[in-house]
Amino acid sequence: MEFPLFNGEEARTWIRRCNRYFQIIPIPEEQKVPLASVYMQGREFQSHLEKRGMPSWSKLILIILKMFEDLDYERVVSEFNMLRQETTVHEYLIKFEELESHMLIFNKNLDETFIMMKFISGLKEEIKGYVATMNPTNLDQAIVLARRQENMVNALLRKTNQQQKSNQNKISFRPQNKNLPYKPSFKPSFKPREESTQPRRFLKKAEVRARKEKNLCYKCDEPYSPGHRCRFRQVHMLMTEE
Template sequence: MVNTRSEGSGTVPDPVAAQLAAIASSFESLKADVAALKHQSDQSKGKGPGNHCGEDGESSWNNNRHFRPYNKIDFPTFNGGDPRGWVLKAEKYFRYYQIPEEEQVDVASMHLEGDALDLFSWLSTDQPIQFWDELVHAFQRNFGPAEFQNPDEHLCSVRQTGSVQEYRQEFAKRSSRVTNWPDHCLLGVFLNGLKDEFKADVRIHKPQTVYKAMSLALENESKMTAARSGRSSGWNSGVKTHPNTMTSQTSVPTQSNQNATKPIPRLTETEKQNRYLRGECFRCGDKYGPGHRCKVGTFKLLEAENEGEEPVVVTEEEPKAQEAIGSRD
């Protein structure tokens, strides 16, 4: 401050000095206002001290939510079924946008469809639903699990009947209804419900949490599926080649049998004599003469491949015997 009065004198204050003092005071006040604005700006940007901490920090964070339009959240729609998931999302929506309690039922009712909307309309006819807890209770009573069903017993009875992913979803659904269950109890129930083909492989790794056991079960299922598909493809490739080989092997004698002539029974001595008198060959029955060659000369080789029939053995001495008979006569 500028001293406007001389020491030991009673002179009148200088007007210029008074103006300077007023300007200095205004400047100090302006500095304080700028510091306060800067502090408030730092808090809104998440840089100031005490952000999100304590009641003042939480209030400042909530009051600045409307400055973030990119965080727009849509209210969930409910059309029936288990209402637990919908209730959880709706309550988070109410907290995020600070919806007053007297407006929560109106906001929720605008997002009801199907059976849920029909139930709300029917209940509102007799007595309007004014509070959120009343609406939640009505939906749980009409769409939730049966009241006589014990959640703890329902969880203990869970068993894997399909894939590991389906079992994991069912386990999570049932475990969400129980409270105060220790982690090691949840782990034991999950392992006990696995199929035998996965149970031993998961237990050998000694998982400490349910989430680790779920991960091991999914990994084991993937390995088993890959191994089965590999064995299946290898078996199919063998089947494709094997019948073709057998067909090619059996087709030759089949075609040969069709072209082969039915064998002639062995002749008795009387029949041989009669053929000789008629000038016929003992083997084929055709007219016999010098240089004669039977048409069924290869019959002996073909008949050796037919199973179940006794092959006819034809010796090479028969034509010579026929010549001997002719020369003897």
């Protein structure tokens, strides 16, 4: 892992990378500034070190921010208090650590519990409540809990989206053109009754009497019995002789 190079631009980013380097590779406090000065370009800064000597790492950070950034205590405090998570926990943590390092420049004795509570208060609502109820005792625990809850929320959102897409695929819609008739997707199981093609018959009184004596149907020539169903559904007219 190489030490980051500073060319006078993005001072805050460079300081954050240096602090991460020192976290991964332990460097004695008195060797941090000599190491960092090797990777700092620009005669302005080098001349400053020649005149005033090697400061401590915390003072060096303050010098760099004043030289290359418009660092103001009130502005740093305002940004730190107004910081809120807008995207992921990871991106929020990067910005939080950057502002935290600036706060520590002005106040080295900043309470760790205060920093942890500020981190929790800036989280999204669906993450903040869970982290607070777990009662973390330090910032590292709060970060772990925040990432865990973020993963759970994202998994739940993915599952919900999949269910919604599945339900949408099952829904059938009517034609968008209102002028078109709606055609059901099912077919009726019954068949329409066929109309009789037999001509209408007019029975005279004698024919009615004869059919009654022979126990025949008035409509067809088949024997009549209770429950008889005639093959021909016709309208018959009985005619009487005067």
